[in-house]
Amino acid sequence: MSEVKFTIDGREITAPAGEKLLWVALKHDIYIPHLCGIQEEQRPGAGCRLCFVEVEGQAHPVTSCTLPVREGMAVKTRTPAVDRLVRSAFELLLSDHRLQCGKCPKNRACALQQIARERGLKLKLNRLKPLQREFPPVDDSTAVFACDRSRCVLCGQCVWADQQVAKVGAIGFSRRGLNRTVSTFTGMELADSPCTKCGLCVEACPVGALYFLDDNWKNLQGGQTPKGKI
Numbered sequence: 001m002s003e004v005k006f007t008i009d010g011r012e013i014t015a016p017a018g019e020k021l022l023w024v025a026l027k028h029d030i031y032i033p034h035l036c037g038i039q040e041e042q043r044p045g046a047g048c049r050l051c052f053v054e055v056e057g058q059a060h061p062v063t064s065c066t067l068p069v070r071e072g073m074a075v076k077t078r079t080p081a082v083d084r085l086v087r088s089a090f091e092l093l094l095s096d097h098r099l100q101c102g103k104c105p106k107n108r109a110c111a112l113q114q115i116a117r118e119r120g121l122k123l124k125l126n127r128l129k130p131l132q133r134e135f136p137p138v139d140d141s142t143a144v145f146a147c148d149r150s151r152c153v154l155c156g157q158c159v160w161a162d163q164q165v166a167k168v169g170a171i172g173f174s175r176r177g178l179n180r181t182v183s184t185f186t187g188m189e190l191a192d193s194p195c196t197k198c199g200l201c202v203e204a205c206p207v208g209a210l211y212f213l214d215d216n217w218k219n220l221q222g223g224q225t226p227k228g229k230i
């Protein structure tokens, strides 16, 4: 594949033509907020709306997870328009999120906290009111890991890990709009689903929605995916 030269925030970068800007930037230690991006995905859904950048000559910011790099492009990761869009998307996420970092298994290792830190955003709602809705109870039926949907940001990382990496197909998205949720087929508990407890979905979750119930479990597995049930 041919290489192209372009700039990100004035830095000269060389990368394979067509590679998506988000991954090139991250590879060069240039942080762009992101939750739903999956490098291997051919057609990213660009659902989280956090990875905006501005490209010289383009009227509006674009999502970097869908933006192929090309020769001579000049990209800025921080402009007033980008910052406005990122802040709005971030606040929208927080409006449907049970923010209790002190009690969360992902505290200090959470992508939302990283976005807040990197972009100087507050981890609390300023302009929006929290969506008052009932979340389903925590599913800890497997005794290996739990799923707490009150912290889910609907990024789809777990679904990709389950369906495309582990190739199990135990979980997917169900319902639409505000009721959209990660779920097993027909909403059964994880223990009753085809889940093999390989743990790949848990490792893929960037926030505290999927978490191991026993920290030792990951070490015991040595990071390998067991072929069958534990």
Ligand code: SF4
Residues within 6 Å of the ligand: 097, 098, 099, 100, 101, 102, 104, 105, 106, 107, 108, 110, 111, 112, 113, 123, 151, 207, 208, 209
């Ligand atoms: S998922 Fe992240 S932001 Fe949400 S409560 Fe847990 S640590 Fe805090």
Ligand code: SF4
Residues within 6 Å of the ligand: 151, 152, 153, 154, 155, 156, 157, 158, 159, 182, 204, 205, 206, 207, 209, 210
């Ligand atoms: S459970 Fe985690 S990985 Fe899955 S969609 Fe929700 S936040 Fe993303």
Ligand code: FES
Residues within 6 Å of the ligand: 033, 034, 035, 036, 037, 045, 046, 047, 048, 049, 050, 051, 063, 064, 065, 066
């Ligand atoms: S990472 Fe690009 S829209 Fe989510």
